[in-house]
Amino acid sequence: MKYSKLVERLQGKRTAAWEIHHAAQQALERGEDVIILSVGDPDFATPEVIVERAVSALRGGDTHYAEVVGRLPLRAAIAKEFARQTGCRADADNVIAVAGAQNGLFATSLCLCEAGDEVIVPEPMYLTYEASVRASGATLVPVAVDPSRGFHLDCAALEAAITPRTKAIFFATPCNPTGVVMPRADLERIAQLAVLYDLWVVSDEVYADLTFEREHVSIASLDGMAERTVTLGSLSKSHAMPGWRVGWAIGPKTLMEHLGRLALCMLYGLPGFVQQAALTAIENKAQIVADMREIYRRRRDLMFARLSQVPGLRCLLPEAGMFMMVDITGTGLSTVDFTWQLFRSQGVSLLDASAFGETANGYVRLGFVVDEKRLAEACDRITTFVAGLDGAGRRDG
The missing domain is CATH 3.40.640.10 (Type I PLP-dependent aspartate aminotransferase-like (Major domain))
Structure with missing residues (x-):
């Protein structure tokens, strides 16, 4: 059977970027200890x-x-x-x-x-x-x-x-x-x-x-x-x-x-x-938004402060929203390898930012979408993962 050309126009790298997020969701459903930072779904309950x-x-x-x-x-x-x-x-x-x-x-x-x-x-x-x-x-x-x-x-x-x-x-x-x-x-x-x-x-x-x-x-x-x-x-x-x-x-x-x-x-x-x-x-709106904005600000500051200290990573301080871009080229890994190796070894899912365009090649995107304790733990896991690399993208040992 044949499909319209519209089907082809709706496909591509950008829409395939969610594979790691889906893998993380499946792992979570299996009861695995994963921290999902790959999608902009806030952890807050609706007010x-x-x-x-x-x-x-x-x-x-x-x-x-x-x-x-x-x-x-x-x-x-x-x-x-x-x-x-x-x-x-x-x-x-x-x-x-x-x-x-x-x-x-x-x-x-x-x-x-x-x-x-x-x-x-x-x-x-x-x-x-x-x-x-x-x-x-x-x-x-x-x-x-x-x-x-x-x-x-x-x-x-x-x-x-x-x-x-x-x-x-x-x-x-x-x-x-x-x-x-x-x-x-x-x-x-x-x-x-x-x-x-x-x-x-x-x-x-x-x-x-x-x-x-x-x-x-x-x-x-x-x-x-x-x-x-x-x-x-x-x-x-x-x-x-x-x-x-x-x-x-x-x-x-x-x-x-x-x-x-x-x-x-x-x-x-x-x-x-x-x-x-x-x-x-x-x-x-006034009170709800003010409270959420302040929470996201605290989470942003926490992750920026922690990950900016990790050799091989360079963080960009976001001016708004719930995401941060991190340059991982200093690790020696491609963004695809970085995200999947991090997920498989440490259970943290991030998104390969090159899916948003080649301009972002070398960056990953992470979301401030879990509470501060879990964000701190995610930072620790990312730090451990990067510390285990030899600078050329290989695991030490």
């Missing part, structure tokens, strides 16, 4: 006030079809919070609720792009960006970001990648995997290019509430950008709700109408009890 709202909604019978684009109170709350954070004028008609920001990215790509178009994406990029762009028939054009500059964008290189076929610029700020927060000056330059060349911008801001030292700026708030920007958001990371699958896209009303028709075919809306829980999450 009780959110859970109780969902339970109450279930018991109240909110188990029927709900509005495909999201109920008006939820969309209005998302728009109000977005306007408060960015200063952008937005209302419920500018918002569609979707099952996670990744679905928002996928649907947006299908609505904006088609065969023959090019989409510029700074690299390293989140693993599913490429498949999402290619599903529309468009071509993804990666723009390398220099690790020596802390993985910050080279705006000149981005401009040089623009051609008559360029339709959009996609990026994440804060970025997964690097933890980089784009400074206002870089966003202003992207905005100038978008206006000059009449481009769409898709800004993935899932980690916007988890910034540390650097201020998060939404590009939609800049002059001339609201009408050409799609902003993606989610409750997964900021509220410890990855399994609830609550995300959204914010953009021009006409585009949201197109996304709504696509959602009708693909998703048919979020469950009503989940929407009630999401509304409660937004209503209680």
Whole structure:
């Protein structure tokens, strides 16, 4: 039997990167002592006030079809919070609720792009960006970001990648995997290019509430950008709700109408009890997010302090989020060998960051997704593993 070419466009190295994570999950299910730092799934329980709202909604019978684009109170709350954070004028008609920001990215790509178009994406990029762009028939054009500059964008290189076929610029700020927060000056330059060349911008801001030292700026708030920007958001990371699958896209009303028709075919809306829980999450956002941000800051500082002392490793201090990039080239191992040998010998799973793009070759990504005691133990295991190497990637003895 034959399959469509879409199947081929959805495959590749980026989507195969999860193999080590799946192996770690299977080991954990077998009762093995493993520490999984390879995925951004927070160890926190979803805050009780959110859970109780969902339970109450279930018991109240909110188990029927709900509005495909999201109920008006939820969309209005998302728009109000977005306007408060960015200063952008937005209302419920500018918002569609979707099952996670990744679905928002996928649907947006299908609505904006088609065969023959090019989409510029700074690299390293989140693993599913490429498949999402290619599903529309468009071509993804990666723009390398220099690790020596802390993985910050080279705006000149981005401009040089623009051609008559360029339709959009996609990026994440804060970025997964690097933890980089784009400074206002870089966003202003992207905005100038978008206006000059009449481009769409898709800004993935899932980690916007988890910034540390650097201020998060939404590009939609800049002059001339609201009408050409799609902003993606989610409750997964900021509220410890990855399994609830609550995300959204914010953009021009006409585009949201197109996304709504696509959602009708693909998703048919979020469950009503989940929407009630999401509304409660937004209503209680200030305290929930502040607490989680501080926990992630402590975990970041712990791991950076410990692993920065390990000969052969070079850590980059993330400006936001729940991940840290570590340069392991000093160990003499490739990233594939490092991650798998570490997992097999010490039971710690990290992700080979080269899956996010060749710019990140030589780096691994680890997540601050277990408590501080287990993170400290993971650091000890990594230290032991690296100390057992001879500098050429061979085990001593």
